[in-house]
Amino acid sequence: MKLRELLKDLCEKHCLGKVAAFVYVIEFQKRGLPHAHILLILSQDSKLHSAEDYDAIVSAEIPDPNVHPLAYETVISSMMHGPCGVLNPSAPCMKDGFCQKHYPKSFQSSTQNNYDGYPLYRRRDNGSFVEVRRGVRLDNRWVVPHNVELVEKYDAHINVKICNSVLAIKYLYKYVYKGHDRATVALSQPDSASELRSPVKEPIDEIKMYLDARYISSSEAIWRIFHYRMHGRSPSVQRLAIHLPEKQLITFRDNDKLQQVLDHADSHVTTLVAWFQENAKNPAAHNYRYVDFPLYYTWNSTDHKWNIRKTATSAIGRLYMVQPSEGERYYLRMLLTHVRGASSFDDLKTVEGHVCGSFKEACIRLGLLQDDTEWDVCLREACCMRMGQQLRLLFATILIFCQPAAPEILWNNHKVALCEDILYQNRDLYSDVNDAVEQEALRQLESYLQLNAKSLKDFPDMPLFLGGSAFLDGPDALNQLIREEMSYDVTLLQSALNQNVPLLNKDQRAIYDAVLSSINDTCNCFFVDGPGGTGKTFLYNTLLATVRSRGEIALAVASSGISALLIDGGRTAYSRFRIPLKLDELSTCNISRGSREARLINAAKLFIWDEAPMLHKFAFEAVDRTLRDITCVDKPFGGKVFVFGGDFRQVLPVIPRSLRADVVSSCLTRSFLWKHLKVMKLSINMRLSQDLDPQETIKQKKFAKFLLDIGDGNYSIVPGTEDSINLPLDLVMTKGGLPALIDFVYPHLIENYENVDYMVGKAILTPKNVDVEKISELVLDRLPGDFTIYPSADSVDLSEDGNTSQPQVYSPEFLRSLKIPDIPPGELKLKVGAPIILLRNLAPSQGLCNGTRMICRALQNKVIEAEIISGSHVGSRVFIPRMTLSPSDSNLPFILN
Ligand SMILES: Nc1ncnc2c1ncn2[C@@H]1O[C@H](COP(=O)(O)OP(=O)(O)OP(=O)(O)O)[C@@H](O)[C@H]1O
Numbered sequence: 101m102k103l104r105e106l107l108k109d110l111c112e113k114h115c116l117g118k119v120a121a122f123v124y125v126i127e128f129q130k131r132g133l134p135h136a137h138i139l140l141i142l143s144q145d146s147k148l149h150s151a152e153d154y155d156a157i158v159s160a161e162i163p164d165p166n167v168h169p170l171a172y173e174t175v176i177s178s179m180m181h182g183p184c185g186v187l188n189p190s191a192p193c194m195k196d197g198f199c200q201k202h203y204p205k206s207f208q209s210s211t212q213n214n215y216d217g218y219p220l221y222r223r224r225d226n227g228s229f230v231e232v233r234r235g236v237r238l239d240n241r242w243v244v245p246h247n248v249e250l251v252e253k254y255d256a257h258i259n260v261k262i263c264n265s266v267l268a269i270k271y272l273y274k275y276v277y278k279g280h281d282r283a284t285v286a287l288s289q290p291d292s293a294s295e296l297r298s299p300v301k302e303p304i305d306e307i308k309m310y311l312d313a314r315y316i317s318s319s320e321a322i323w324r325i326f327h328y329r330m331h332g333r334s335p336s337v338q339r340l341a342i343h344l345p346e347k348q349l350i351t352f353r354d355n356d357k358l359q360q361v362l363d364h365a366d367s368h369v370t371t372l373v374a375w376f377q378e379n380a381k382n383p384a385a386h387n388y389r390y391v392d393f394p395l396y397y398t399w400n401s402t403d404h405k406w407n408i409r410k411t412a413t414s415a416i417g418r419l420y421m422v423q424p425s426e427g428e429r430y431y432l433r434m435l436l437t438h439v440r441g442a443s444s445f446d447d448l449k450t451v452e453g454h455v456c457g458s459f460k461e462a463c464i465r466l467g468l469l470q471d472d473t474e475w476d477v478c479l480r481e482a483c484c485m486r487m488g489q490q491l492r493l494l495f496a497t498i499l500i501f502c503q504p505a506a507p508e509i510l511w512n513n514h515k516v517a518l519c520e521d522i523l524y525q526n527r528d529l530y531s532d533v534n535d536a537v538e539q540e541a542l543r544q545l546e547s548y549l550q551l552n553a554k555s556l557k558d559f560p561d562m563p564l565f566l567g568g569s570a571f572l573d574g575p576d577a578l579n580q581l582i583r584e585e586m587s588y589d590v591t592l593l594q595s596a597l598n599q600n601v602p603l604l605n606k607d608q609r610a611i612y613d614a615v616l617s618s619i620n621d622t623c624n625c626f627f628v629d630g631p632g633g634t635g636k637t638f639l640y641n642t643l644l645a646t647v648r649s650r651g652e653i654a655l656a657v658a659s660s661g662i663s664a665l666l667i668d669g670g671r672t673a674y675s676r677f678r679i680p681l682k683l684d685e686l687s688t689c690n691i692s693r694g695s696r697e698a699r700l701i702n703a704a705k706l707f708i709w710d711e712a713p714m715l716h717k718f719a720f721e722a723v724d725r726t727l728r729d730i731t732c733v734d735k736p737f738g739g740k741v742f743v744f745g746g747d748f749r750q751v752l753p754v755i756p757r758s759l760r761a762d763v764v765s766s767c768l769t770r771s772f773l774w775k776h777l778k779v780m781k782l783s784i785n786m787r788l789s790q791d792l793d794p795q796e797t798i799k800q801k802k803f804a805k806f807l808l809d810i811g812d813g814n815y816s817i818v819p820g821t822e823d824s825i826n827l828p829l830d831l832v833m834t835k836g837g838l839p840a841l842i843d844f845v846y847p848h849l850i851e852n853y854e855n856v857d858y859m860v861g862k863a864i865l866t867p868k869n870v871d872v873e874k875i876s877e878l879v880l881d882r883l884p885g886d887f888t889i890y891p892s893a894d895s896v897d898l899s900e901d902g903n904t905s906q907p908q909v910y911s912p913e914f915l916r917s918l919k920i921p922d923i924p925p926g927e928l929k930l931k932v933g934a935p936i937i938l939l940r941n942l943a944p945s946q947g948l949c950n951g952t953r954m955i956c957r958a959l960q961n962k963v964i965e966a967e968i969i970s971g972s973h974v975g976s977r978v979f980i981p982r983m984t985l986s987p988s989d990s991n992l993p994f995i996l997n
Contacts, residue, residue: 102254103136109253110140116157116247116260117146148262150822151211151222151759158260160205160221160245162228171252176230178257179244183236204241213758218263221245338394340419341370342433345445348373369404372436378406379443386441391417391913421911431459434468437913438891452961467962467982468912470893475504478962478981479514485958485965486977488521492541494963494979496548497942499559501983508561515541543567550580551945553678553697581700584945585653585669593649600642607782608639611743614780615643619705619741627712627768628745630782631808636745638786640708641668643743647706654706659714659746661941661951665971667710672950673719675941677726683718689726698730705741712744716753717771720744724773736776744768744777749811803831842879849882853933859955860969869919876929883931888959890928890982892916896994915996920987932956936966938980947973954978 103126111119120143126136148154165172181203184191193199207225223240230238247260341348348370352361369377375393378385385406388396394417397406422433435448442448446455449462456462463469475498482494495518499507511518519533519541530537542565546556556562604612611628618624630636640656645668647654657664657673664670673679678690678697691697712720724737731738753766768774788800806828809815818824833840842849845862852858864875880887894915916926922939930936934956942948947968954966957977964980986997 102256106250106254106258107138109250110138114146115249116140116142117148118143119146120144151761152822154211154219154262154759155222157247158219158221158245158262159248160223160243161226161240162230162243163248168248168252170255171248174251174255175243175246178255179246179251179259180230180232180238181242181244183232183238183242187236207241210761211759213755213762218261219759337416337418338371338399340390340394340417340436341372342420342422342429342436343370343372344429344432371399371406374399374405376443376445376447379441383441389438389440390436391419393417419911419913428459431463431469434463434912435459435466437911437916438466438468467891468893472505472510474962474982475502475510476513478960478979479510479517481960481963482965482979483514483517485960486979487517489544490977490979491518492545493548493943493946494981496545496552497979497983498981499549499562500552500554501940501942502981503984506561507559508563511562538563539565539567547580548943548946550696551584551943553695581696582653582703585655585700585704586651588648588669590649590651593645597642597645597649600638600645604639604642605635605784605786607780607784608635608642611639611780611782612643612646614778615706615741615743616646619647623735623739623741625736625742625773625777626744627777627779628743628782629747629779630745631747631749631785631804631811633785633787633804634782635784635786636710636782637666639782640710640743640745643706644668644708652706653700653704654708655700655704656708656710658710660711661938661949663711663951664944664949665951667708668972670710670949671944672941673709673715673723675944675950677723679719679722683716683722685718685721687718687722687725688729689722691726691730693730701727701730701740707737707740707742709742709744711746711751712768713746713748714751714753715768716755716766717768717773718766720768720771720773736773747811749808806831838875838878842875842882846879846882849879850884853883856955856967856969856974859935860953869921869925873925876934880929880931880934883933885931885933887929887931890930892924892926892928893982894918894926895997910994918992918996920992920996923985923987930956930959930964932959935969936964940983940985942980946978947971947976948978 107122107124109115111122117140119140121141122139124136124138126134142148148157163171163175181201182188182191182193182199184193184199184203188194189197191199193201193203205220205223208220208223211222212220223243226240228240232238244257244259245261246258250258250260343349348365348368350361350365350368352364356364372390375385375390378397385393385397393406396409398409400407419433419436422430432448435442439448449456449459451462451465454465456465460469464471464473467474478498479491479494482491491514495511495514498504498510504510515538516533519537522537522540523530523533526537542556542563546565549555549558556564601612607630611626614624615626618626628636628639644654644656655676656667656670657676658667658670659673661672664672674681680687680690691701727738727740728734729738731740733739748767748769752763755762755766758766764770785804788797788804806815810825815825818826833844836843841864845864846852864879866872866875894912896910896915918926924939936954936956938948938952938954939950941950949971951970952968953970954968956964957967958965962982966978966980968974968976968978984997986995
């Protein structure tokens with residue numbers, strides 16, 4: 101009864117926030133009383149974001165007896181953990197000398213997020229305590245997190261936790277899936293239950309009170325999921341048959357005649373066959389995949405046909421799960437989640453007019469599955485469009501990012517095309533692709549690979565470039581990275597300097613002089629603090645040109661790919677310093693002493709790091725540790741001159757599932773390195789001093805001031821909110837929604853979309869991938885031509901725990917539906933002319949960095965040809981193959997490839 105009332109409070113009266121869905125399960129434990137685990141999923145507008153939101157729901161402190169006398173009584177009797185640890189080493193929670201629940205927790209002045217998705221709740225050291233057995237005092241460190249109103253009302257142990265990790269759901273579902281069990285259930289008299297609760301009372305003889313029993317319960321019966329949709333009821337579910345041709349299930353009785361059974365089988369139309377039939381006669385049905393069909397059609401089980409749905413409803417189509425071990429049926433299912441409009445089994449496996457020999461072959465041809473034929477086709481398609489250097493760059497990209505199983509076969513298959521330009525340039529000497537021509541192609545391939553810290557030697561059966569080991573490995577020879585950094589045109593740099601140095605304003609000049617004299621002398625590190633438009637990038641480029649024009653090495657990095665593209669020769673800090681993706685306070689970079697990267701770093705005179713405020717302090721500390729090691733100099737950054745820059749008013753480190761305090765404490769300013777940086781300021785807004793028409797200048801000045809005011813905390817916050825502001829009305833589009841926004845940003849799109857200058861100056865920014873997809877589709881809809889759809893071939897990495905025989909429990913359509921930051925959508929929809937952005941550092945020296953903007957010029961099945969429209973390689977055409985990506989921090993309970 102109590103549980104029912106509690107569920108009503110939670111899910112109907114929404115006492116903790118509006119509930120979108122919930123799951124509960126009653127656990128009959130081997131020790132302890134049966135109890136319920138309830139998982140509430142809050143609706144979007146009730147989601148908890150800040151420490152204040154968390155504190156409003158969960159308390160981990162002893163309530164004030166004067167304010168909440170009832171809650172106080174319940175908390176001290178039911179919500180205090182232990183005592184355990186040294187106070188009571190034999191407590192049931194103790195294992196190997198430690199409390200498994202990690203009590204006592206630490207005092208904490210404010211609530212903070214932890215990396216595992218569970219917050220660390222506020223536990224103030226305010227002197228409150230409760231005295232339990234033998235005079236032991238338990239303070240706020242021992243309080244089990246709870247909701248004050250719930251404990252007050254129910255006078256029971258109700259542990260409330262907030263979690264923003266999918267792992268909690270996994271934990272809860274464990275109870276649902278573990279099936280029937282033998283359990284010990286506690287049977288207790290009503291009044292003895294209260295005895296159980298109180299740590300103050302005498303110990304209870306639990307053994308006496310337990311009864312060894314067996315329970316049999318269907319998991320369906322003890323758990324339920326309620327979808328609180330708009331209409332407050334669960335969606336209807338239509339099961340969809342999946343069977344190979346002539347292999348549908350039929351039912352018959354023992355005494356049925358054989359002919360009767362056969363006739364029945366012939367006339368029995370399954371939902372799948374009926375889908376084919378509907379597609380054959382109704383072109384409108386071609387818009388929907390089999391799995392989506394129940395949303396638009398209803399299944400008439402008497403007539404065995406699909407009828408168009410008259411009213412919109414929340415119906416779900418559910419395909420039966422098929423294991424990969426079932427072979428063709430598994431691939432049939434995969435096709436059914438992807439293909440639209442098929443009118444027969446043969447039609448389903450027809451790709452580009454070719455009827456494939458099997459469903460598996462169709463999956464491979466459609467790109468739903470991967471094997472080396474993918475790279476073969478990719479190279480074949482690219483060979484038809486370009487030659488020479490672009491093809492070798494594509495081949496290097498495939499080697500580095502796509503893990504082909506047999507790269508030497510790919511090389512042999514496409515060698516002629518990959519060497520074609522070299523042969524042409526040497527046509528006076530050679531008439532076909534001989535060893536000399538191949539060696540030159542391999543030399544160029546090797547240098548691309550080396551720029552990514554790889555070599556042909558890493559691919560065992562690939563032919564090698566034999567042109568002398570000094571070029572590849574010799575410790576004293578110039579390595580490719582150093583060559584690359586010393587290949588600037590000194591005359592060009594000198595003339596740029598003659599023009600730009602006299603333009604430096606007084607703030608820029610002061611920093612310029614300080615940095616240059618530091619290189620020659622004191623080896624200081626700097627932080628250039630300047631709001632947007634104060635000429636930081638201009639200053640960095642002038643400094644870099646100065647050092648490079650002297651024939652010395654200056655390395656430029658930035659925290660994000662996009663800002664790296666704005667500095668001459670810029671790379672992302674992650675790729676230049678090989679900073680690990682998972683960082684902690686002891687991390688070091690993946691650069692060893694004596695490596696090519698270490699030699700480059702040792703040779704460099706100046707390092708510039710733009711947008712430094714965006715990265716976690718651990719990244720700088722890892723670089724510091726590594727440089728001290730490489731240079732053998734125990735000074736900040738190994739005694740190298742570093743110029744960090746950025747604006748703390750702009751983007752701070754992005755820490756998933758974190759609170760404001762976590763972000764602040766992860767900033768560079770909170771690092772032990774900060775005190776070693778000399779902070780120098782830029783304050784003159786150079787962007788505004790450019791020649792603009794006067795009206796425009798006024799608008800921009802106003803906008804710049806508005807941004808500065810927000811950054812400096814001088815813009816008024818909406819009363820009652822933590823950090824909301826009212827935007828000035830002249831900045832807001834109030835009418836027309838997304839179409840109006842697209843018209844505003846891309847006026848006369850059709851006439852202009854082929855004009856690079858028009859495209860490069862425009863972008864719509866939005867923080868969430870779902871909106872990106874929506875807007876992209878709307879913009880692309882306006883471009884002429886058809887969409888080309890690139891599906892991902894997703895799989896779960898089962899090798900992680902060494903268990904490769906574990907069945908695939910995640911369906912392909914589920915994996916494809918996951919929306920993961922930094923990973924393209926499961927179905928990438930493109931058109932020729934579409935602007936795109938690269939998410940990986942494919943070949944920074946060729947302008948292919950994380951953040952490079954491009955325009956699609958040709959869309960083949962396995963490769964995209966794109967033109968670079970940003971950075972130093974504007975106008976170059978490049979090939980982008982499909983490649984394996986694995987999100988490092990997806991918050992999924994498995995590794996997704
Ligand atoms: N000393 C200068 N003389 C002439 N133009 C300058 C000077 N300094 C900067 N500019 C110009 O002012 C504009 C803004 O400068 P810049 O991009 O370097 O600023 P920023 O501080 O890097 O801006 P943001 O933080 O927004 O990236 C650019 O067009 C740049 O060329």
